[in-house]
Amino acid sequence: MKIFKILGLGALLSVTLLGKEIDVTAYNWGYEPKEIVLKKGEPVKLTLISKEGDHGLGSKDLGFDLEASPGKAQSVEITPNEVGEYTAKCTMPCGSGHKKMFLKIKVE
Numbered sequence: 001m002k003i004f005k006i007l008g009l010g011a012l013l014s015v016t017l018l019g020k021e022i023d024v025t026a027y028n029w030g031y032e033p034k035e036i037v038l039k040k041g042e043p044v045k046l047t048l049i050s051k052e053g054d055h056g057l058g059s060k061d062l063g064f065d066l067e068a069s070p071g072k073a074q075s076v077e078i079t080p081n082e083v084g085e086y087t088a089k090c091t092m093p094c095g096s097g098h099k100k101m102f103l104k105i106k107v108e
């Protein structure tokens with residue numbers, strides 16, 4: 001019983017201190033996952049990781065622009081303020097599939 005309480009407290013603390021974290025992995029040419037869901041008013045740390053090549057991930061509406069290359073990830077903390085469906089795109093010309101790189105971001 002005691003252990004469960006401690007675990008519960010630990011989970012609560014990490015959520016309070018760190019907030020939500022989402023990793024997005026870019027490859028030639030797309031993102032994994034293809035869609036993420038955020039909560040309105042809830043801060044989230046978004047990290048872009050690249051598995052191959054240089055890629056970006058940006059959304060003007062949500063106010064971020066990340067760039068990553070293998071071994072060099074980049075993070076940003078955002079707090080979406082409006083419910084809706086957004087599309088983030090690759091912001092770095094990265095080759096023939098560049099224009100097909102989209103990530104759907106749903107804010108609930």
Ligand SMILES: [Cu+2]
Pocket residue numbers: 055056090091092093094095097098099101
């Ligand atoms: Cu690109």
